[in-house]
Amino acid sequence: MRNNFVSRFPDGTSRNWRDWRWQLRHRVTSLSALAGILERPVGDGAELRRLMSLYPMAITPYYLSLIKPDDDQDPLALQCVPDTREVECSADLADDPLGEDRSMPVPNLVQRYPDRVLAIVTHRCATYCRHCNRKRFWKTSQASSWKSRLTAMVRYVSETPKIREVILSGGDPLMLDDASLEWILSAFASIPHVEVLRIGSRVPAVLPMRITGNLCRILKRYRPLWFNTQFNHPAEITPDAARACNRIQEAGIPVSNQSVLLQGVNDSPDAMQDLLNGLQKMSVRPYYLFHCEPARGCNHFRTDVRTGLKLMEKLHQRCSGLALPQYVADLPGREGKVPLWPLSQPIKNALRKHQDFFDNFE
Ligand code: SF4
Numbered sequence: 318m319r320n321n322f323v324s325r326f327p328d329g330t331s332r333n334w335r336d337w338r339w340q341l342r343h344r345v346t347s348l349s350a351l352a353g354i355l356e357r358p359v360g361d362g363a364e365l366r367r368l369m370s371l372y373p374m375a376i377t378p379y380y381l382s383l384i385k386p387d388d389d390q391d392p393l394a395l396q397c398v399p400d401t402r403e404v405e406c407s408a409d410l411a412d413d414p415l416g417e418d419r420s421m422p423v424p425n426l427v428q429r430y431p432d433r434v435l436a437i438v439t440h441r442c443a444t445y446c447r448h449c450n451r452k453r454f455w456k457t458s459q460a461s462s463w464k465s466r467l468t469a470m471v472r473y474v475s476e477t478p479k480i481r482e483v484i485l486s487g488g489d490p491l492m493l494d495d496a497s498l499e500w501i502l503s504a505f506a507s508i509p510h511v512e513v514l515r516i517g518s519r520v521p522a523v524l525p526m527r528i529t530g531n532l533c534r535i536l537k538r539y540r541p542l543w544f545n546t547q548f549n550h551p552a553e554i555t556p557d558a559a560r561a562c563n564r565i566q567e568a569g570i571p572v573s574n575q576s577v578l579l580q581g582v583n584d585s586p587d588a589m590q591d592l593l594n595g596l597q598k599m600s601v602r603p604y605y606l607f608h609c610e611p612a613r614g615c616n617h618f619r620t621d622v623r624t625g626l627k628l629m630e631k632l633h634q635r636c637s638g639l640a641l642p643q644y645v646a647d648l649p650g651r652e653g654k655v656p657l658w659p660l661s662q663p664i665k666n667a668l669r670k671h672q673d674f675f676d677n678f679e
Contacts, residue, residue, distance in 0.1 A: 321383075322382045323378070324353075324369075324433060325353070325502070325620070326343045326491075327342075328344070329378075334378070334379070334526075335526050336526065337524055337526040337527040337529070338372045338522055339349070340377045340378055340379055340443070340526060341377070341524070343378050344375045344376060344377055344378070344443070344444070345374070345375070345376045345524045346373065346374055346375050346376075347374075347466075347523055348360070348365065348366075348369075349361075349362050349372075350401075351374070351376070351381075352431050353550045354378075355381070355384065355386040356386060357386050357387070357479060359398065360362055364401050364404075365399060366674075367404070367426075368399050368400075368403055368661070369399055369568055370496050370569045371404070371456070371614075372399065372403060372445070372447075372452050372455060372456075372614055372668070373455055374398070374399050374445060374654065375399070375443075375444060376397045376398075376444050376445075377443050377444050377523055377556070379446045379523070379524060379525070379526070380393065380397060380443075380522075380523045380524070383552055383553065383555065383602075384435065386601040387559065390494050390581065392549075392550045392552065392581070392582040392583065392588070393550060393552055393553065394552075395447070395579070395581055395582050396446055396447055396448065396579070396582060397444050397445065397446065397447060397548060399447065400447060400534060400617065402616075403447060403614045403617070404614070407661070409511050409618060410529055410611050410612060410613040410614075410615075411611070411612065411613060412612070412613050413453060413612075413618075414450060414610045414611050414612045414649065415429075415450070415610065415647060415648075416649040417429075417451075418515060422470045422473055422477075423436040423470055423472075423473045424466065424508070425466055425474060426439075426467065426469075426470040426474075428480075429653060430653065431479045431480075432479055432480060432481050432482060433480065433481070433482045433483075433484065433485055434470075434473075434474060434480055434482075434484070435484045435486050436467070436470050436483060436485050436486065436501075436505075436631060437454070437486055437488065438449075438463065438466075438467065438485050438486070438487055438488070438493065438501060439463065439487045439488040439489065439492050439514050440454040440455065440487060440488040441487065441492040441494055442455075442487065442488050442489045442492065442519070443489060443491075443492065443519070443520055443523045443524040443527070444519070444523040444524070445614070446519070446547075447614075447618070447620045448577055448579055448609060448615050449612075449615070450610045450612040450615065451487075452612070452613075452614050452615075453613075454488060454655070456489075459467055463493070463497060463561065464500070466611045467500075467501055467504065467543060468632070469479070471504045471505060473510070474505065474508055474511065474574060475641075478486075478509065478510045479510075479515065480510065481510060481511060481512045482511070482512065482513045482514075482515060483505045483514055483515070484504035484513055484516075484517060485501065485502075485514070485515065485516045485517065486512075486516075486517040487517075489518050489519055489520060490516055490517070490518055490519045491520045491527050491528075492534070492612075492619055493525075495529075495531055495532055495535055497625055498532075498535065498539075499535045501513060502536075502538075502539040502542075503539070504561070508664040512541070513541050513542075513543065514539055514541070514542045514543070515543045515544075515545060516536075516540070516542065516543075516544050516545070516577065517545045517546075517547075517575075519546060519547045519605050520545060520547075520561070521546045521558050521561040521562050521572075522546060522547060522548045522549075522553045522558060523553075523566075525555075525557040525558045525560065525561035526557070527561075527563060528560075528561035530564070530565050533565060533567070533568040533569060534565050535567040535570070535571060536565065536568050537570070538572065540569055542570050543570070543571055543573065544565050544570050544571065544572050544573070545572075545574070545575055545604065546562070546573070546574055546575075547570060547574065547575055547576065547577070547594060547599070548574050548576065548584050548595075548601075549576050549577060549582055549583050549592070549598060550592060551591035551592045551595050554592070554595035554598075555598070557672050558599070559598075559599045562600070562601050563600075564601070565598060568638050571602070572599075572600070572601045572602070572644075573601065573602040573604035573640075574601050574602065574604055575597050575604055575605040575606075575607060575609065576592065576603070576605070576642065577606075577609050577618075578604050578606055578607065578608055578625050578628070579609060579611055579618045580609075580617065580618050580620050580642075581618075582618070584620050584624060584625075584628060584633040586628060586632065586635065587630075588629060589606075589632060590635050592629075592667065593636050593640040593641070593642070594634065594636065594640060596640065597639060597640040598636070600673065602639075603640055603641065604626070604642055604643070605642050605643055605644075605645050606629075606642040606643070606644045606645070606648040607645060607647060608620075608622060608644065608645065608647075608657065610647060615650035619621065622646070622657060625644055625657060626644070626657060626658075629644045629657075629658075640657065643656055644656070644657045644658075645657060649676075654665060
């Protein structure tokens, strides 16, 4: 944390700083508060205010403390500070590029494969990522209580024996308190044909203090449980983040990372190499690098696939295999995740030498 950064917040003490609930209570949600805390002007004006009424802003003090205030292209600021390009560049794109809303057998339960479901347990997030492909949910308040929503999901899963894996997602499932989370984990884990649970959460990157000893004791009770997180830039890999990942791992839960390829944030070989090596140092497996989806409000983050393939080619040369994620495009409906392979000239040449093993690779 930068010197005295904590004192810019009401009740800002180092003890409060480590309290995830304090962090949530002090999230920065207005442009004037953001300018005050960063101690520099930030954009304003009618257009930005209209944008924020569509896609609100919320940034934890912790994540803000990682931003370099004198860099208006700071890769972390780009991920959390509203940008008018969110409305300018993508008006013709879909709110729901993966067609998730059409794949819900019961509300908030997405089923795109016969054996897996994704439970949207909350719409809340600690920090709203401007590149989120579910930003359509940010303003939707959920009419029913989480327990009645979850009860319908649990009933559907228990009546569908093909489902062997349940993924808790959102929003961010770790926005729920420990007791609610345990209720959900226990309800799904008690279904005999559910073999594996998974949690998708960005809190290790944006609110690492949420990973408390008590939370880890709860998670440990529901193994086999897999934890997928999302670090997108090496500046997100901090001692606090490493401690959070380590706590989850010490509970016997493997941690993997799913980054999104974001123009201006991590689309350079240097940034991505540092990110992957940093993840490997935290024993977090780089699992997927997602091609940024064509979601409304995210178009300015999208690179073309060729850029992604060139990047992967460079990473193949620079990183150890253990640090290489699979570059994938998530396609709507049941087609799902499609691997995008960097069939560069050197790779093609190498494969040609072994044509007997690799027929028709082109
Ligand atoms: S934490 Fe996940 S769901 Fe929430 S805004 Fe970020 S990408 Fe979207």
